Amino acid sequence: MTSELAKTFDPAAIEAKWYRHWEETGAFRPERPDATPFTIVNPPPNVTGSLHIGHALDNTLQDIMIRYERLRGKDALWVVGTDHAGIATQMVVERQLEAQQDKRTNYTREQFVEKVWEWKAESGGTITGQLRRLGCSMDWSREQFTMDPHFTRAVVKVFVDLHRQGLIYRDKRLVNWDPRLKTAISDLEVETREVKGGFWHFRYPLADGVTLDNGQDYIEVATTRPETMLADMAVAVHPDDERYTSVVGKDILQPITGRRFEVVADEHADPELGSGAVKITPGHDFNDFEVGKRAGIKPADMLNMLDAEAHVIQTADGLVPEEFIGMERFEARSLVVQRMKEQGFLIPHVDKDGAEHDAEPRTIQTPFGDRGGVVIEPWLTDQWYVDAATLAQPPMQAVRDGRIEIVPKSWEKTFFNWMENIQPWCVSRQLWWGHRIPAWYDADGKAYVAETEEEAYALYRHSREGGNPAAAELDPRLRGDDEGVEGGNALTRDPDVLDTWFSSALWPFATLGWPEDGEPSPLEGRGLGEGNAASASAAPASKGSPPSPALPPEGERESLLAKHYPNDLLISGFDILFFWDARMAMQGMHFMGEVPWRRLYLHGLVRAADGQKMSKSKGNVVDPLGLIDKYGADALRFFMAAMESQGRDVKMDESRVEGYRNFATKLWNATRFCQANGIGASTSIAAPPATSAVNKWIIGEVVETLAQLDKALADLRFDAAANTIYQFTWATFCDWYLELIKGQVDEETKAVAGWALDQILVMLHPFMPFITEELWHAQGTRDYDLILARWPAPQAAVDADAKAEVDWLIEFVEKVRSMRAELNVPPAVMLTSAVDSLDDALRYRISNNLSSIQRLARVAHVQFDVGNVFSVGDAPQSLNVFGAIVLNKSPSAQVVVSTATYVFPLEGVIDIAAEKQRLAKARDASAKERDSLAKRLDNPAFVEKAKPEAVDKARADHAHHAAEVERLEAALARLG
Structure with missing residues (x-):
């Protein structure tokens, strides 16, 4: 029995109702033990985050696929959870403390971590609520958090196993150092900004009376960071640069510090750039670090001139003048320039007017920490690294042989380019919040890596007794009894935590219960056993950590991982291809022996209407929740799907969102028309029998639409899929079929129309879940919700005569x-x-x-x-x-x-003369505009110098007026 719909469509009135109903009834993961699995894991958003427009795109596409496969009868599992977001979360809690005139260092590590868990319990669920507003049909009953006890055990096991295999090691290398946060950060957390700066030129005198072939007794070097001079260790020239051939291997006597170092030959120096000579500071520049290594300087011997807060410290050779010690880096820059100028070693820049300046003005691409907001410093420090080059080999092979399909395929080249040139992955962070690195150090600084402190002491004891620690790690008999080892306090725990990308790399399998619920890993039974691997940073469930929500019921445990790994599909933005996607592929293949997902779909970014990247500083950020409030979640979702064209960026267009709200209203009103004409819910999955041409025709249109929609979704062409169902719903069904049957609604037509409307609701449901569920129930009493309906199976063919x-x-x-x-x-x-x-x-x-x-x-x-x-x-x-x-x-x-x-x-129907005059006038106006725009577009100065959007608009306007002229001339021709 139908329920009469309101005259106007109000999204807010139905969205909360249906989402709550779906979640409460377990509709997001119905019990389908024998069904074919289909699995997606969501890129876990930061627990500190709120829904942004990129999340809206990413999660809409995932929800379309999970709802589609659920309707097709599969055991569709969409794993959901949040990332503990080490830096971001710690910053949030520290800011709260600062607002109370308090600070982190007033607490012990354990006390501060406790406060973070308290914050998560109170405020950490913001984004999950917002994902619900978007309509995401995730399996919330198994919601994950990367700091859950079971997930922490997986993280610790992976670290220990990789260390035992020699794939994790400690090394001294340069890292991106944030002086404000006082931690290493990943490349993804570095944003480049344009900063007005200078390019200083200095004379570095050659030592011992050596001169160049032209008699010059110095080498000219230039730099944008003069302060790093305090830690210079070489000057590099190109090996083929004849100007410097005679001085390669000779010494420089550096000003200010008096440090002696060599001129080295290295292809890093560009003979065409400046003087062709560059100063080398291996402890404070990534390129210089590599040059220094090639020159034979060991990382342990590279000079460091800055502390963790980017203040000048004394270098190992003691040659930094005392007046610089303790200075902030940019203050030191000014003083270095001043001293070089006073000593006559500054080469002034002469501008076009002949005036002299200390430096040549330059706009410099400068790295900033996206969280700390200060200039990042390349800093030489001891960190933990993963041998990414070794782990990268299996994923590359999997892409080559098709076990992993990257869509669009054009991203394969980028993937291979990065993976083939991958650098060691720094995984340690100097934070308190996160997965504590499972390493303990003795008094000599030797590290013992183990899943538990007890196991670390076993390794320590075995080492002291003259055993081989590496062998001890493989000896299960060494677990346990370590009482009395120097009172149990001979070892000190590594204070660092792991990069959050390290833990999220385990997302496709650790969320399914690995290692407890999976097959033994390659190392299982050869290590020191399992033990309690809970991190010191993990808190009991009562402090905000869910009570192991992530572990499936006892009877399901063994099958869950086996059934849902590998995942079927990963959808992510291309911007995290290397930071998350590639690392999941590395860890998944290494620990599971199988790809983490069979297909990887990379979508573009959502940009402002003018194509610019959205940013708060530009004021062009769009709030998806505001759009949902204004137009409804269905309209926003449909916009995202319709605009997503295989990896191209999406330009935000609120008018299009409004248009899709109108589309929803159109469907609403069409359903009201059906109700008014006695057209209700269908009782058949198959198409009803039809005799009239129009009914045969609409059945055939359903058949064709379904085939096009299935193909588009199989190809992950979301734009084509959205356009297919849009055109069928708006044009075919609403504009034509309902118009054609007006006044002729017999019993056959009622059955066919009700069936056709049901097919629309099912096919449209993945894109617009709320309105379709509402209309599904409004059309009559149903045995099940639309979310659990069957995907269309018309069991009919296209009637060619009726179609024609x-x-x-x-x-x-x-x-x-x-x-x-x-x-x-x-x-x-x-x-x-x-x-x-x-x-x-x-x-x-x-x-x-x-x-x-x-x-x-x-x-x-x-x-x-x-x-x-x-x-x-x-x-x-x-x-x-x-x-x-x-x-x-x-x-x-x-x-x-x-x-x-x-x-x-037309005689007597219209005023022919007046109509001809009107048409001719409109034609002439459009012709004038067409010709004017053509002239502008033929001008190279306009096309090359005008803004791209202005050129695009001119081209579009020209095409419009050219078409108008043709249309109006055709209309005139009609009149003779």
């Missing part, structure tokens, strides 16, 4: 309507027509559809005539209507439909 007949009718009506609009024929006027055809099939079509022709095209009748060609002199008195119009050149309009020409007498 209705397509002809639609073409006829459209062309007549177009003609009427062009010539200003009043809507109330019924036209007559004549057609020069003797085709019996056409005669049948017209007579069979005359009522629709009269109602939709406002054509009273169509006269069939003999169509003979007469000369004026031979024309008989009984000349047919068609011939009379043609021969007498009476005012008329002609419309061609298929191969037949229809003539419409």
Whole structure:
């Protein structure tokens, strides 16, 4: 029994109701133990985060696929959870403390971590609530958090196993150092900004009276960071640069510090850039670090001139003048320039007017920490590294042999380029919040890596007794009894935590219960056993950590990982291809022996309407929740799908979102029409029997639409899928089918129309879940919710004759309507027509559809005539209507439909002269605009110098006016 719909569609009234119902009834993961699995894991958003427009795109695409596969009957699992976001979360809590005139260092590590857990319990669920507002049908019953106890155990096990295999090690290398946060950060957390700066040129004197071939006793070097001079260790020149061949291997006597170092030959120096010589500071520049290593300088011997807060400290050789010690780095920059200038070693920059300046002005691409907001410092420090180059090999092979399909395929080249040149992955962070690194150090600084402190002491004891720690790690007999080892306090825990990308790399399998619920890993049984691997940073469930929500019921444990790994699909932005996607592939293949997902879909970014990247500083950020409030979640979701075209960036266009809200309203009103005409819910999955052409036609249109939609989703062409269901719903069903059946709704039509509307609701549901569920139930009593319905299976074919007949009718009506609009024929006027055809099939079509022709095209009748060609002199008195119009050149309009020409007498219908004048005036105006725009576009200065959006608009306007001229000339031609 149908329930009458409100006159107006109000998204807010239905969204919360249906989402709550779905979640409470377990609809997001129905019990389907024997069904084919389909698995997606969401990129876990930061627990500190709130929904941004990129999340809206990413999660909409995932939800489309999970709802689609659920409707197809699969055991569809969408794993959901949040990332503990080490830096971001610690900053949030520290800011709270600062607001209370408090700070982190007033607490012990354990006390501070406790406060973070308290914050998570109170405020850490913001984004999960917002994902619900978007309609994401995730399996919330298994919501994950990367600091959950089971996940922490997995993280610790992976670290220890990789260390035992020699794939994790401690090394001294340069890192991106944030002096404000006092931690290493990843490349993803570095943003480049343009900063006004300078390019200083200095003389570095050659030592011992050595000169260049031209007699010059110094080498000119240039730098944008003069302060790093305090830790210089070489000057590099290109090995083929003849200007410096004679001084390679000779010493420089550096100003200010008096440090002696060599001129080295290295291809890093560009002979075409400046003087061709560059100063080398291996402890404070990534390129210089590599040059230093090639020159034979060991990382342990590289000079460090800054502390963790980027203040100058004394270098190991003690040559930094005392006046610099303790200075902030940019203050030290100014003093270095001042001292070099005073000593005559500064080469001034002469501008075009002949004026001298200390430096050449430059706009410099400068790295900033996206969280700390200060300039990042390359800093030489001891950190933990993963041998990413080794782990990268299996994923590359998997992409090559097709086990991992990257969509769009164009991203493969980028993937291989990065993976083939991958650098060691720094995984340690100097924070308190996160997974504590499972390493303990003895008094000599030797590290013992183990899953628990007890195991670390076993390794320590074995090492002291003269054993081989590496062998001890493989000896399960060494677990346990470590009492009395120097009171249990001989070892000190590593204070660092792991990079959050390290833990999230385990997302596809650790979220399914690994290692407890999976097959033994390659190392299982050879290590020291499992033990309690809970991190010191993990808190009990009562402090905000869920009580192991992530572990499936006992009976499901063994099968969950086996059934849902590998995942079927990963959808992510291309911007995290290397930081998350590639690392999941590395860890998944290493620990599971299988790819983490079979397909990787990389979508673009959502940009502002003008194509610029959204940022708070530009003020062009769009709030998806505001759009949901204004237009509804369904409209925003459909916009995201319709605009997503295989990896291209999406330009935000609020008018399009509004348009899709209108689309939802159109469907709402179409359903109200059905209700008013007694059309209710279908009782059949298969198409009902049909005899009329229009009913056969709509069934065939469903069949064709379904095939196109299935293909588009199989190819992950979200734009094509959205456009397919949009066109069928709006144009085919609402604009034509419902119009064609008006006044002719018999029992057959009720059954077919109700069935066709049901097919729309099912096919549209993945894109617009809320309105479709509401309309599904409004149409009648159902045995199940739409979210759990069956994907369409019409069990019907396209009726070619019916399709041809209705397509002809639609073409006829459209062309007549177009003609009427062009010539200003009043809507109330019924036209007559004549057609020069003797085709019996056409005669049948017209007579069979005359009522629709009269109602939709406002054509009273169509006269069939003999169509003979007469000369004026031979024309008989009984000349047919068609011939009379043609021969007498009476005012008329002609419309061609298929191969037949229809003539419409216009004498007395419109003012022919006035209409010609109106059309000619409009044509001339458009022609003038067309020609003006063509002239502008032919001007190279405009095309090359104008903003791209201005050029695009000019081209679009030119195309519009050119088309208008053609349309108006055709209309004039109709009038003769």
